[in-house]
Amino acid sequence: MAKPLPTEAQELEKRRQELQNQPSRPAIRICGGTGCLALGSDEVAAAFETALNEQGVEANIELKTTGCPGFCEQGPLLVIHPHRILYTHVKPKDAAEIVAKTVVKGEIIERLLYEDPRTGERIAHEQEVPFYKLQKRILLKDSGVIDPRKLEDYLAVGGYRALHKALFEMSPEDIIEEVKKSGLRGRGGAGFPTAVKWELCRKSPGKPKYIICNADEGDPGAFQDRGLIEGNPHSILEGMIIGAYAIGAEEGFVYIRNEYPLAVELISLAVKQAKEAGLLGKNILGSGFDFDITIQLGAGAFVCGEETALMASIEGRPGEPHARPPYPAESGLWGKPTNINNTKTWAWVPHIVKNGGDWFAQMGTEKSKGTTIFSVVGKIKNTGLVEVPMGISLRSLIEDIGGGASNGKKLKAVQTGGPSGGCIPESLWHLPVDYDSLKEAGSMMGSGGMIVMDERTCMVDMARYFLNFSKFESCGKCVACREGVRRMYEILDYITRGYGQEGDIELLEEMGEAIKIGALCGLGQTAPNPVLTTIRYFREEYEAHIREKKCPAGVCKSLITYYIVAENCPGCGLCARYCAEHAITGEKGKPYVIDPQICGRCGVCMDVCNFNAVVVE
Amino acid sequence: MVNLTINEKTISVPEGTTVLEAAQKAGVYIPTLCHRPELTPYGACRLCLVEISRNGNGRKTVTTSCNMIAEEGMSIATDTPEVVSTRKLMADLILSRCPEVPAIQRLAASLGVDKPSFPTDHPEEDCILCGLCVRACDEKANQHLLGLVGRAPDRKLTTAFGQDPGICDDCNQCIEYCPTGAITHLPVPKIGERLKAIATRWKRARQVVQYAALLLFLGLIYSTLRGELQIVPINLFSRLNPLQAVAAMIGGREFIGNYWPVLLTIAVTLLFGRVWCGWFCPLGAVLELFGRVGRVFRWQGFRQLKYVILFTVLVMAAFGSLAYLYFEPITIFVRGLTAIAKPALEYLALEDKAEFALPGASWWLIALPFVLVLLLNIVERRFWCRYLCPLGALVGLASKFSWVKRFVNQKSCVKCGECASLCTMGAISDKRDFTSDPAECIMCMDCAAPCPKAAITFPRGKLVSWNNEFDPTRREALATLGIGAISLGLLALDVGKVKAAKASVLRPPGAQSEDFLSKCIRCDQCIAVCPKKALVPDSLDGGWDSLWTPKFDPFSGGCDYECNRCGQVCPSGAIPPLSLEEKRKAVIGTAQVNFETCVRCMDCLQYCPYECFEEVEVEGLRGVFPKVKPEGCVGCGICVEVCPEQEERAIVVYPVDSVPVDRYITHPVVD
Numbered sequence A: 001m002a003k004p005l006p007t008e009a010q011e012l013e014k015r016r017q018e019l020q021n022q023p024s025r026p027a028i029r030i031c032g033g034t035g036c037l038a039l040g041s042d043e044v045a046a047a048f049e050t051a052l053n054e055q056g057v058e059a060n061i062e063l064k065t066t067g068c069p070g071f072c073e074q075g076p077l078l079v080i081h082p083h084r085i086l087y088t089h090v091k092p093k094d095a096a097e098i099v100a101k102t103v104v105k106g107e108i109i110e111r112l113l114y115e116d117p118r119t120g121e122r123i124a125h126e127q128e129v130p131f132y133k134l135q136k137r138i139l140l141k142d143s144g145v146i147d148p149r150k151l152e153d154y155l156a157v158g159g160y161r162a163l164h165k166a167l168f169e170m171s172p173e174d175i176i177e178e179v180k181k182s183g184l185r186g187r188g189g190a191g192f193p194t195a196v197k198w199e200l201c202r203k204s205p206g207k208p209k210y211i212i213c214n215a216d217e218g219d220p221g222a223f224q225d226r227g228l229i230e231g232n233p234h235s236i237l238e239g240m241i242i243g244a245y246a247i248g249a250e251e252g253f254v255y256i257r258n259e260y261p262l263a264v265e266l267i268s269l270a271v272k273q274a275k276e277a278g279l280l281g282k283n284i285l286g287s288g289f290d291f292d293i294t295i296q297l298g299a300g301a302f303v304c305g306e307e308t309a310l311m312a313s314i315e316g317r318p319g320e321p322h323a324r325p326p327y328p329a330e331s332g333l334w335g336k337p338t339n340i341n342n343t344k345t346w347a348w349v350p351h352i353v354k355n356g357g358d359w360f361a362q363m364g365t366e367k368s369k370g371t372t373i374f375s376v377v378g379k380i381k382n383t384g385l386v387e388v389p390m391g392i393s394l395r396s397l398i399e400d401i402g403g404g405a406s407n408g409k410k411l412k413a414v415q416t417g418g419p420s421g422g423c424i425p426e427s428l429w430h431l432p433v434d435y436d437s438l439k440e441a442g443s444m445m446g447s448g449g450m451i452v453m454d455e456r457t458c459m460v461d462m463a464r465y466f467l468n469f470s471k472f473e474s475c476g477k478c479v480a481c482r483e484g485v486r487r488m489y490e491i492l493d494y495i496t497r498g499y500g501q502e503g504d505i506e507l508l509e510e511m512g513e514a515i516k517i518g519a520l521c522g523l524g525q526t527a528p529n530p531v532l533t534t535i536r537y538f539r540e541e542y543e544a545h546i547r548e549k550k551c552p553a554g555v556c557k558s559l560i561t562y563y564i565v566a567e568n569c570p571g572c573g574l575c576a577r578y579c580a581e582h583a584i585t586g587e588k589g590k591p592y593v594i595d596p597q598i599c600g601r602c603g604v605c606m607d608v609c610n611f612n613a614v615v616v617e
Numbered sequence B: 001m002v003n004l005t006i007n008e009k010t011i012s013v014p015e016g017t018t019v020l021e022a023a024q025k026a027g028v029y030i031p032t033l034c035h036r037p038e039l040t041p042y043g044a045c046r047l048c049l050v051e052i053s054r055n056g057n058g059r060k061t062v063t064t065s066c067n068m069i070a071e072e073g074m075s076i077a078t079d080t081p082e083v084v085s086t087r088k089l090m091a092d093l094i095l096s097r098c099p100e101v102p103a104i105q106r107l108a109a110s111l112g113v114d115k116p117s118f119p120t121d122h123p124e125e126d127c128i129l130c131g132l133c134v135r136a137c138d139e140k141a142n143q144h145l146l147g148l149v150g151r152a153p154d155r156k157l158t159t160a161f162g163q164d165p166g167i168c169d170d171c172n173q174c175i176e177y178c179p180t181g182a183i184t185h186l187p188v189p190k191i192g193e194r195l196k197a198i199a200t201r202w203k204r205a206r207q208v209v210q211y212a213a214l215l216l217f218l219g220l221i222y223s224t225l226r227g228e229l230q231i232v233p234i235n236l237f238s239r240l241n242p243l244q245a246v247a248a249m250i251g252g253r254e255f256i257g258n259y260w261p262v263l264l265t266i267a268v269t270l271l272f273g274r275v276w277c278g279w280f281c282p283l284g285a286v287l288e289l290f291g292r293v294g295r296v297f298r299w300q301g302f303r304q305l306k307y308v309i310l311f312t313v314l315v316m317a318a319f320g321s322l323a324y325l326y327f328e329p330i331t332i333f334v335r336g337l338t339a340i341a342k343p344a345l346e347y348l349a350l351e352d353k354a355e356f357a358l359p360g361a362s363w364w365l366i367a368l369p370f371v372l373v374l375l376l377n378i379v380e381r382r383f384w385c386r387y388l389c390p391l392g393a394l395v396g397l398a399s400k401f402s403w404v405k406r407f408v409n410q411k412s413c414v415k416c417g418e419c420a421s422l423c424t425m426g427a428i429s430d431k432r433d434f435t436s437d438p439a440e441c442i443m444c445m446d447c448a449a450p451c452p453k454a455a456i457t458f459p460r461g462k463l464v465s466w467n468n469e470f471d472p473t474r475r476e477a478l479a480t481l482g483i484g485a486i487s488l489g490l491l492a493l494d495v496g497k498v499k500a501a502k503a504s505v506l507r508p509p510g511a512q513s514e515d516f517l518s519k520c521i522r523c524d525q526c527i528a529v530c531p532k533k534a535l536v537p538d539s540l541d542g543g544w545d546s547l548w549t550p551k552f553d554p555f556s557g558g559c560d561y562e563c564n565r566c567g568q569v570c571p572s573g574a575i576p577p578l579s580l581e582e583k584r585k586a587v588i589g590t591a592q593v594n595f596e597t598c599v600r601c602m603d604c605l606q607y608c609p610y611e612c613f614e615e616v617e618v619e620g621l622r623g624v625f626p627k628v629k630p631e632g633c634v635g636c637g638i639c640v641e642v643c644p645e646q647e648e649r650a651i652v653v654y655p656v657d658s659v660p661v662d663r664y665i666t667h668p669v670v671d
């Protein structure tokens, strides 16, 4: 490259050098992600500010509010660098003590450390916690480290290096070639090869071209995109700018739901900063390439995550999908060639450009490369955001990283892919996590939500729950989805209420298959999955509901009764105190009884009983 | 051009053709519901699913054909088991929303769904959210007023913010496209309301006219019975009546100017069709009040019977007999009312109720047709009008040439059958796309407002409309010939002594007995108006041909010297409209005193307004007797009326030329 770099680019590099040359100071990093925020991390941060001031050490140490490091279960989270001492469940009142002991004296406060539930051992450093140890954090590496409000932080960790490389050292074709080599597949669910999509869009005639970042993330239990945006918004912008350059797009949209206020705030701020820094707008870094990004708020409809519906929504029409072809690459936003990718897909781009496609391709499996982010929730100990290489087994993900069952119950299945995915029974947890094996098992990768269920989860009820979601989220355009899903829901609802009939299972299967074929968009085509997979793997639970009118998991309220086993009940009366319906009566010291007539079947008695005296049947 | 195969048939179509269009071109049927060729494909109903595999890769996908553009080398299968069963479920799901909509029922049935599998909870769900109306509004009307809002559970059709779109120009294209007809029944938006309001207004107007006509008719009958002739011609409904007019003119072989109002009826009929029956006929108004609507009676083909009756009436008229005007509706109604009301009024007027004498059986008989017509109405509403009425047949025939006709927009009609089930005439045929024979439709307009598709209008139609459901055919002509021949035979053979009757029966003043039967329309208004009950309906005395014609019966009462009303009310001129002076001179017959039974009270002599009695002595008998002077007597029968009642009254009025020869020799009494 003989051409001299434009001054804008040189200046950015100079600025980066300066930032990187600053001596690294010790820092307190408090998670400011939505999860920890809900647990009061903003108050913790304020308490620290006061404590540092009061103890006069504010100059020695930096206080940073970061994005989500992922270990949401243990929030509010606090990490003290450089040693990465991890404190969990931090309260504002702990601030003074932490400053006094750990910051000033370097002592570790045992009480606030994470305790490994399996060994009972307390672990001092973040990197030693099994939850983190088994992960391979690339996309999330900087979440929890940098302050998402500061462009400088991102520059300091090498941000926008890839953009520099792309603009000045590579041609658009080179970039696409590199992405192709990496084997990156879309992280939005379907796993379509990203490079193929880009190439199609690039070659498609028509101007202007658009790109879209799909950050709608509507499935219940998924929050990876949110975590990523809240942790490292600039990485997404960088990916989009590179992508736009590769595709030849002039304008980009980030479609993000309004229910993510923090993420919206941070990504908007990042766009503003990038514009000010000449990273967006006309003549980016003096390269002559123009590109701008608009933040488009969505109203929180699941179906608006579907690409054609999303584009309709951006155009100001109702968020309803239409048939493809034409694909967005040929005729997308306002009929122009458009490329749409998931947030995580975009976030990968800088890494691939920086490190090369081969680097990426060496991670993961034959057909599914790289790492992927899951939000693992449900009946496990360590719920949160995890990033793992493709191909890790479900068991390792759930039991090792997730820490196994949260309450000593037996885990029985995991729902992947949210309402569009399926349920994978414990017996299949040896399966590797990748696009194709999950599909094989009747489920799908989806955008990476994972809900773990234990033996106290009724699979029929679970399927009903997801169908209820799909029923409400269906846009209602096509008959298959609007009517079909609703009817399947009605049948499931009947079954859970004890009105199931012989033949219902077969009817559900038949309908499910027809709706999968017949629906217009992905929502309807996948909505029957939870039902079909639970029937496939837990048919006996359905049969118990229908034939014996029993719910084996003890969940479906119409089919269960709670009672107290007299031999086990010491008569402590705890259950009676918790019972909202006053259905439990008895005398202290003698076994209590539950009146099934009054009992609301909430199960709180069972949860509070310390003697396993309450049983459900 | 692109080449593709559909069900193994290779076809080449221009670029940009959809798979559906290609299949249609190849003659392969693919069911559709939310698709119309002139609107943008939408892909919502999922009925047009087909299996597609593309060149090279063996992957098969099932997608909608309406919005899939045909590509080179595509191979399409339209009826794989997968496709068929999926379509079937979709049809089932759609039908379960609106199980009562016939158009959907038929479509579902064609896909193997006879009964919906799922329960339905809302009638609003007749709207299947296919979006045709929205697209019609966007693309055809260019108005962009309609939209489907809400996600699946509460998705509905609405206008912006659910408000009445002030700018809607009522083009109603949306209604035309609605496949279920739900669009005009939705709570919001109110579509087609203005159309409905107009249709309802017309119906109301018709009802007002119809009941006003009925009231007028009843009022006229009342004043006829009271003998009060008022400004409105008392025989208005007869004189408006084309059947009476034509029959009387043919029968009487003369032009009867009195019938000039018929021209109005003919004009109205040629303009608006069979409105006579729906808007004006008082009998129709009564028959419309009860009975089952729609088609109930199995043998609808009998509707053509009314043509046979009509033709027979006319043929018989040509041969000089109006006997079949027994079947004329206005006369049926007049007779029916007269039979009941006349004795009733008489009873009310009496001071001493004990004096009242019920009329005999022959009197009540004149109401028989009216009673039968009412009874038949129980079988089907307007049974009479549908199957029998010759007047209806006549205006019906004319209606086939009327300017305005009922019209069903077939593009819009969803064959819901609502109109047919409401039709008081049962004129609407479910077998003929709910059109109606103009001769059967009485333009009552009951069907327009309830039509969910606003598909029924009454525009200018084809001027000549033949090949309708119940056109008269050769069969009717033959039947007419048959009945006509038999009737004429009966007349010619003089069965029931018709010929003698013509001569033997006394007729109202001024009536010429030779042609009376070919002019009298048997309306019996003369009988109704006669103040003295001098006119009575003939039973079979004058032969069957003379049934219910007015007969002058002096035993019942004499012809009032001060009255000429029978001639005033007679519409056909069978009783000429004589002035009082003329009537007094009109000869009905001649009275003769039977000296053997005469009690010589001399009341006759005293009461005879003509002073045509003289006192005589009779050879062989003692005393002075009254005797009719032949020059002055017109046979008014007042002498009979006053002649004291006994086994055989002493005075009889005879037809002029059949006065028996006096057996006695008399001498005027000389003072």
Ligand SMILES: Cc1cc2nc3c(=O)[nH]c(=O)nc-3n(C[C@H](O)[C@H](O)[C@H](O)COP(=O)(O)O)c2cc1C
Residues within 6 Å of the ligand: A185, A186, A187, A188, A189, A190, A191, A192, A194, A214, A215, A216, A217, A218, A219, A302, A303, A304, A305, A306, A307, A308, A340, A341, A342, A343, A345, A447, A521, A522, A523
């Ligand atoms: C009902 C439905 C919801 C979806 N929601 C999302 C979403 O929230 N985020 C997303 O990235 N993709 C979502 N998708 C997938 C998108 O349609 C599209 O495939 C994706 O954005 C493409 O990006 P990728 O190639 O990076 O995966 C959804 C698809 C369907 C059918």
